[in-house]
Amino acid sequence: MQTKQVPPRQRQRITERAKNRCEYCLSPAGQTGIPMTIDHIIPTSKGGTSDDDNLCLACGRCNGHKHDRTQAKNPETGRWGKLFNPRRQQWKRHFRWSENRAFCIGKTACGKATIEALHMNHPAIVRARKNWVLVGWHPPEDFR
Numbered sequence: 001m002q003t004k005q006v007p008p009r010q011r012q013r014i015t016e017r018a019k020n021r022c023e024y025c026l027s028p029a030g031q032t033g034i035p036m037t038i039d040h041i042i043p044t045s046k047g048g049t050s051d052d053d054n055l056c057l058a059c060g061r062c063n064g065h066k067h068d069r070t071q072a073k074n075p076e077t078g079r080w081g082k083l084f085n086p087r088r089q090q091w092k093r094h095f096r097w098s099e100n101r102a103f104c105i106g107k108t109a110c111g112k113a114t115i116e117a118l119h120m121n122h123p124a125i126v127r128a129r130k131n132w133v134l135v136g137w138h139p140p141e142d143f144r
């Protein structure tokens with residue numbers, strides 16, 4: 001959740017580190033129609049710092065749905081678990097793409113809970129992904 005302003009230079013650094021993509025749903029900046037934000041992975045309200053190590057680039061949708069949460073319910077089991085942490089965890093260990101690449105699929109309890117909590121398969125983003133696949137923007141080369 002974005003609770004504190006991040007200085008422009010730090011924002012630039014975080015954006016470049018993320019290769020200009022949301023670090024949750026991997027949507028490319030400038031293609032979602034939703035501004036990118038800097039997410040405090042552990043919210044400042046829960047003691048998270050504004051160090052690079054606690055920040056990630058997130059699209060407005062992911063960040064808005066994440067809000068100040070660090071945990072969510074796994075929709076299959078109803079159990080609470082930690083949300084995906086882009087600094088501590090590898091995306092590919094927790095998520096994969098559906099056959100048509102339009103849907104994000106959770107490989108782990110953490111992945112499943114994060115997809116559900118952040119609405120990573122919202123119909124609008126699924127529609128956008130289908131178009132991005134056609135023009136070669138999705139999935140990103142290093143996340144296929």
Ligand SMILES: [Zn+2]
Nearest residue numbers: 022025059062
């Ligand atoms: Zn996102």
